[in-house]
Amino acid sequence: MGKLQGLLFALATVVLVVVSTAYFMKPWMPPLLSDRGDIDHAIWVALVLTGVVFILTNLLLAWFSWRYQDAEGARAIYWHDNPKLEWTWTLVTAAILFVILFNALGLWASINGPAPADAALVEVTGQQFAWNVRYPGKDGILGRTDFKLASQENLIGLDPADAAGKDDVLLLNQLYLPKDRAIRVRVRSMDVIHSFFLPQFRVKQDAMPGMVTEVWFTAKELTPPDKPLEIACAEHCGLGHYRMRGQVHVVAASELDAAVAAAAGQ
Amino acid sequence: MATHAAHAEHAHAPQAFIWKYVFSKDHKVIGIQYYVTAMLMALVAGLLAMLIRVQLAWPEKDYTWLGKIFPMGYDVGGGFGVMRPEFYAMLFTMHGTIMVFFVLSTAPVSGFGNLLIPLQVGARDMAFPFLNGLSYWTFLPGCLVILASFFVESGAAAGGWTSYPPLSALKGAVPGSGTGQTMWIIGMVFFIASFTMGGLNFVTTILNLRTKGLSMFRLPLTMWAMFLVAILGLLAFPALVAACIMLVFDRHYGTSFFIPAQIALNNVPLLTQAGTPLHQGGSPLLWQHLFWFLGHPEVYILMLPALGFTSDILSTFSRRPIFGYKSMVLAMCGIGFLSFIVWGHHMFVSGMSPYLGMAFAVGTILIAVPSAVKVFNWLATLYRSRIRFTTPMLWAMGVISLFISGGLSGVWLAQAGPDIHLHDTMFVAAHFHLIMAGAALFGVFGATAYWFPKMFGRLMSEPLGKVHFWFTFITYYGTFFPMHYIGIAGHMRRIYDPYQYEFLKPLQPINELITMSALILGASQIIFFVNFFWSAFKGKKAGENPWEANGLEWTTQSPPPHGNWPGEIPEVHRWPYEYSNPDAPRDHVMQHEPAGAAAGH
């Protein structure tokens, strides 16, 4: 009975390693359309490093459970400390993790760094269960909003008294991005927490009521006009969370204003 | 002399059934009460998970039959049954809440902690037996409140187990945010009060009631885990109580801890009659900080006991001393300490300052070091050992396997950059089900099989135990490993119908596979319950020390009598890991055997 169990455990572990590794080789990431390839790179490096550790530790586990079974005449060693060995594996692990950390902090800093000066601007306001998208228009300035003015007709509470808001363009669940030009997205919420998630652009930013958070990135590929991508909501926001879905179109930078105006006119 | 007096006092065990088994002050009875209650709660939470999984695989199917069983959850009008989206939210909220707090903080800690602490430290009972009984009777109402919440108007809480406001604070935000959320808060406060009483008992007993010769560095690693868990609980839970009380005030008395002024719900601004904002200047981020200040230590409250059980079981059945005892203790202390400075890794994309994100990434990566040390020590313990593959040993091996699988994905998530893509996707569900839920669950199963003799005087059935292990091990991986892949592909968590999204439609076959695996996983738990109850009454009589183990709990009868040892409490002469010492006459030397009887340490 014991022998069989050890064998089974070794076998199961090897199967786990082989199958899971084979599946991890598949391209699971959604196709990348933005300049955030460094995130993919970091994920890939993490996959390889942790994959090696996964395979090695599991193979040891499998080997030991198969090899060191209790049997007539079997002997176990009396060995319970080895400071040198213990310090070695602790420090080696720490060193590898330090390198990972160093790279991770660099990546995080670059993602959160300041946007290029010529970046376009868009505001995305989450609301149960839709995304209000607002472009600043010709003047490049988003007009004032006040939640007290919010109503069925004025979803985000645009202030009609503010001249800067006169040329703002409002879209519902439609986001247009310029290709090869950075875009700053001001993320807000009218009610509860949502999360603005663009899977193909490696962008996710919670929309916090009472706060404005900003992310920036650059779209790198056009989307076919009849095949837009999707905005998803990644934070549970109520019973309609699962259908808080929008569409993303990437257009040539020179055509952004026209595309937005056309979408608004429809 | 003192022990004699204590012994005489304890000889008078209560006789009436109600004082002996219901309102008991005996740590063993209380431990079993906690354990059984937690396992029944697990049944409920597991059932909820099955409903979640069925919905994720086949949201388009007709569920009229389920609507008959759960009328509050399904719309069956027009001859076609569909789950209500808000019911789905209640399912994952209550599944998570019950599993984390009422099952896997309870069975290992309050269940096995109570059962084992006096037995392993050599005490007649916990330091405060009355407080101990009271803690169980505080816990039980919490369970009942949580269960009852499904039946109130508008249903159970639906804001996720994290209950983020404003969703959980504004009654109009989601159906469950009415009475259901109130009951969630009440249930949590009961739970925390009971856990705090338990924690005081744990720390005091382990510090003050250790028998003669039992220094801290001779404690079994399970005892170290319990000691640390109790400290973590005492330090971390107050943050959640505070947050819960603030949430009550926000919900009922018009304060604004978590609710900012600028809110318009359903296009109606939240204003007073006078036209001023109903709320002023609160921040939803504050709740997240308070919640995760508890929440992260909480995941180690689930895991540390399982890691302790694993070390003890591993050493017993590999017939080798645990490798690196001191570094194991240090690693657990390190994990415990670091668990207090990593909570922000749940908030990388919340809008919290990116500088804070950096600090939390550092802490999170650091915590991987002691975790890795534990794995290396376990592997070194197995090296050139003599493994006896009993059921408890299989579960311990399972814990190691899950701890590796689930721990490594933590290195992905700790790097704030990759977390932008992976946060709130099924990748995270895979990660925490493997490491936190899986390791803790397997630890509980292992501990049950291992210490069953000290609960009921009998052994659990080995064949049934092994069948249960294999079904659970294989389907657990089958359920949770593929979640990594769909998570990387962008599949969000907490989604009632994933296939609303074009980019998730191709993932349906994988979701079906996961669900089938989960259904088998759920069904195989029947084997455990059958084994448990059958063995409790009909199992093989265990005798004092069926596993040839070394700890003090194995020096007394199974089950131990009231007062734990019929005679004197044994004295301790060494650590509990003396296996295969070549200088000893037998392959193991128990903690209480005098030095003369066994040469060597």
Ligand code: HEM
């Ligand atoms: C019977 C095996 C289990 C199955 C099949 C299962 C399945 C699931 C599923 C499908 C979800 C929803 C994922 C989503 O958000 O879309 C979930 C969430 C969750 N599960 Fe489990 N689970 C199981 C056991 C456990 C255990 C033992 C724990 C113990 C800690 C646990 C803790 C959680 C938590 C904390 C959540 C998150 C709830 C939330 O989003 O608010 N689960 N589980």
Ligand SMILES: [Cu+2]
């Ligand atoms: Cu949402």
Ligand SMILES: [Cu+2]
């Ligand atoms: Cu955490």
